[in-house]
Amino acid sequence: MTTPESLQIPTDLLPRDGRFGAGPSKVRAEQLAALVDTGTSYLGTSHRQATVRNKVGEVREGLTALFNLPDGYEVLLGNGGTTCFWDAATFHLVAEHSQHLSFGEFSSKFASAVKDAPHLSDPEIITSETGTHPRAVAREDVDLYALTHNETSTGVMMPVERPAGASGLVAVDATSGAGGLFVDPRQFDCYYFAPQKSFASDGGLWLALCSPAAVERIESLAASQRWTPAFFDLKIALDNSRLNQTYNTPALATIHLLASQIQWFNENGGLEFSAGRSRRSAEILYTWAEASDFATPFVAEPAERSHVVGTIDFVDQIDAALVAKVLRRHGVVDTEPYRKLGRNQLRIAMFPSVDPEDVASLCACINYIVGNL
Numbered sequence: 001m002t003t004p005e006s007l008q009i010p011t012d013l014l015p016r017d018g019r020f021g022a023g024p025s026k027v028r029a030e031q032l033a034a035l036v037d038t039g040t041s042y043l044g045t046s047h048r049q050a051t052v053r054n055k056v057g058e059v060r061e062g063l064t065a066l067f068n069l070p071d072g073y074e075v076l077l078g079n080g081g082t083t084c085f086w087d088a089a090t091f092h093l094v095a096e097h098s099q100h101l102s103f104g105e106f107s108s109k110f111a112s113a114v115k116d117a118p119h120l121s122d123p124e125i126i127t128s129e130t131g132t133h134p135r136a137v138a139r140e141d142v143d144l145y146a147l148t149h150n151e152t153s154t155g156v157m158m159p160v161e162r163p164a165g166a167s168g169l170v171a172v173d174a175t176s177g178a179g180g181l182f183v184d185p186r187q188f189d190c191y192y193f194a195p196q197k198s199f200a201s202d203g204g205l206w207l208a209l210c211s212p213a214a215v216e217r218i219e220s221l222a223a224s225q226r227w228t229p230a231f232f233d234l235k236i237a238l239d240n241s242r243l244n245q246t247y248n249t250p251a252l253a254t255i256h257l258l259a260s261q262i263q264w265f266n267e268n269g270g271l272e273f274s275a276g277r278s279r280r281s282a283e284i285l286y287t288w289a290e291a292s293d294f295a296t297p298f299v300a301e302p303a304e305r306s307h308v309v310g311t312i313d314f315v316d317q318i319d320a321a322l323v324a325k326v327l328r329r330h331g332v333v334d335t336e337p338y339r340k341l342g343r344n345q346l347r348i349a350m351f352p353s354v355d356p357e358d359v360a361s362l363c364a365c366i367n368y369i370v371g372n373l
């Protein structure tokens, strides 16, 4: 009898690269090779000197090109990842009162950070059922609208749009969406992310594409009486970013891997190319799930099904955790669902680095496992 422990997936069905995790995500071999190729000239050198600062400059210019940023938009960066940026935003982006669309683990966290900040008023938090997204509502007293381009915990994506008639800043957590989803920079004031998802680098860094209005907000809050720890001070980050530096020492490998990925996107056609790859992968995944008699897309509304992180529910008779375990034994890793969602589900990242053909192979592997257990 075939047991989950003895089941062997035929080698020719396996994806060429088995990394489907939502972050840290697949790093392309070419990125790693480019880093190794630097030999003794990059790693282990000062981040205050030209070698590294030019690399940071390459990242900032590369992102400006990739997102087609209008004049006056600036690329800021600092250490600490997205979670750190949320805290920084409570000091230097939210003036007084914010509105948050909360529809999963990640979007709820920024809302909590604001709620806990003693110097801000209680935020307005708009929620929706798991597997959907709420809509922002323009209000006179809201000075920042907090959106999330892609809710990584549930696999729901939403369009980035300024709420009609709103005057407040639009800040978007694009940690998993940036690079893998289309966006019009005129629709946001701050589009922030970390590089361990679509940008196929490592964690620990944050990047923020800021409109002139966002820069002005940072400058005016920094000039106010509000006490701000230096690590969360976005004015310090702004001043350092303009010099292609970070406030404190960054991870140089992270910056190099990130620069390689941005270059790969830009050389192949920019966001059209990178988001196009994720869109193609998503088409393969959801088409397979819809045709399957044991799997269905978790997100009911097709337009809200993420192109970068797909969530697939399984019927009760099939244990998704067991499927993930068999996959893992074959080197196909990190398809487990977001732990706190608690569903009989697989979660599959389809960031631009992931080959759409590998997503097709993954679907074939799942069919094989289910058919042979």
Ligand SMILES: *Cc1c(COP(=O)(O)O)cnc(C)c1O
Pocket: 023, 080, 081, 082, 083, 084, 106, 107, 148, 150, 151, 152, 173, 174, 175, 176, 194, 203, 204, 205
């Ligand atoms: C991964 C993720 C985060 C957390 O990023 P860190 O860099 O680990 O802090 C935040 N928001 C979203 C949408 C994410 O996908």
